[in-house]
Amino acid sequence: GAVVSQHPSRVICKSGTSVKIECRSLDFQATTMFWYRQFPKKSLMLMATSNEGSKATYEQGVEKDKFLINHASLTLSTLTVTSAHPEDSSFYICSASLLGLAGSYNEQFFGPGTRLTVL
Amino acid sequence: GESVGLHLPTLSVQEGDNSIINCAYSNSASDYFIWYKQESGKGPQFIIDIRSNMDKRQGQRVTVLLNKTVKHLSLQIAATQPGDSAVYFCAGGMDTGRRALTFGSGTRLQVQP
Numbered sequence: 001g002a003v004v005s006q007h008p009s010r011v012i013c014k015s016g017t018s019v020k021i022e023c024r025s026l027d028f029q030a031t032t033m034f035w036y037r038q039f040p041k042k043s044l045m046l047m048a049t050s051n052e053g054s055k056a057t058y059e060q061g062v063e064k065d066k067f068l069i070n071h072a073s074l075t076l077s078t079l080t081v082t083s084a085h086p087e088d089s090s091f092y093i094c095s096a097s098l099l100g101l102a103g104s105y106n107e108q109f110f111g112p113g114t115r116l117t118v119l
Numbered sequence: 120g121e122s123v124g125l126h127l128p129t130l131s132v133q134e135g136d137n138s139i140i141n142c143a144y145s146n147s148a149s150d151y152f153i154w155y156k157q158e159s160g161k162g163p164q165f166i167i168d169i170r171s172n173m174d175k176r177q178g179q180r181v182t183v184l185l186n187k188t189v190k191h192l193s194l195q196i197a198a199t200q201p202g203d204s205a206v207y208f209c210a211g212g213m214d215t216g217r218r219a220l221t222f223g224s225g226t227r228l229q230v231q232p
Contacts, residue, residue, distance in 0.1 A: 004162075034219055043208060044163070044222045093162050097218065108220060110155075110162035 002028045004096045006111035013084055014119055021079045021114045023094030029074035030096035034108065035067075038091040050077050084118040091115055131229040138199045140226045142192040142209035147171075149211030153220070154183060154194045156205045163208060166194070196228075204230045 003026040013019050023033055032051050036044040048069050050056040056069035066088075068080040077096075081088050095108040132138045144152075151170045155163035169176045169183045169192075176183050182195040192209050206227050210220040 006162075032218065041225075043224045046219050046221075049219055091160075095162075095220075107165075110164070112162045113160070115160070 002109040004109045004111040006114050010115045012117045018082045023077045025075045025096040032097040033077040034095045036093045086118045089118045129227045132199050134232050138196040140194045140207050142223050144190050150214045153210045155208045158205045199230050201230050
C-alpha cells in the first residue's frame with residue numbers, strides 16, 4: 001500500500017528557533033499533500049493544502065509566514081515552523097493524496113506524525 | 120461550512136462485544152465519508168469508507184452505516200478486541216473543490232479485557 005513518512009518523528013527546540021518537518025510519499029507520486037495539526041485529545045485541524053510547484057493554500061487563521069510550506073516535488077513537502085514558541089507545540093501530521101481512478105475519490109494516506117515541543 | 124462531529128467522547132466496551140461509534144454531520148455536501156483509527160502518537164489509519172449514495176458498507180469486522188435523512192454515520196465493530204482500543208474519527212470529503220477532509224472530534228474506544 002501507499003506509504004507516507006515524516007521526519008523527524010519527535011523534535012524539541014528552543015523558543016525562537018525554526019524547525020523543518022519533512023513529509024515524503026515513499027512509493028507513489030502525490031498530486032497534493034495536506035498538513036494537519038492536532039492538539040492533545042483533539043481532532044485533526046487542516047492547516048494548509050500543498051500542490052507540487054504552486055503556493056500552498058492556507059486555512060483561515062493559519063499564518064502563512066509562520067508555517068512555511070514548500071512542495072518541491074511530487075514526493076516531498078516540507079513544513080517549517082518559523083520562530084517557534086511554546087504555543088506551537090503540537091502533533092503535526094501530513095497526508096499525501098493519490099489521484100484516484102474515475103469514480104473514486106482522491107484517497108489520502110497519512111504520515112505517522114511529528115511531535116514538536118518548543119521549550 | 121461543512122462540519123462533522125461526534126456524539127460521545129469515550130466508549131468503553133467488554134472484549135468480545137460489538138461496538139458502535141456514532142458521528143453526526145451538519146452539511147450534506149460531503150461526497151464520501153471515511154472512518155479512521157488513531158493510536159496514541161501515530162497518524163490516522165484508514166478503516167473503511169462509504170460514498171454518500173450508499174447506505175451501508177461492510178469490511179472485515181467493521182460496518183459503516185450512513186443515514187442521510189438524519190445526517191448520521193456510524194461505525195460498528197464486531198467482536199471488539201483489545202487491539203481495537205484507540206481514538207476513532209469520522210471525516211467527510213468532497214470530490215471537487217478543496218478536496219481536504221473535515222474531521223470530527225473523535226471517540227476514544229476502550230476495550231476492557
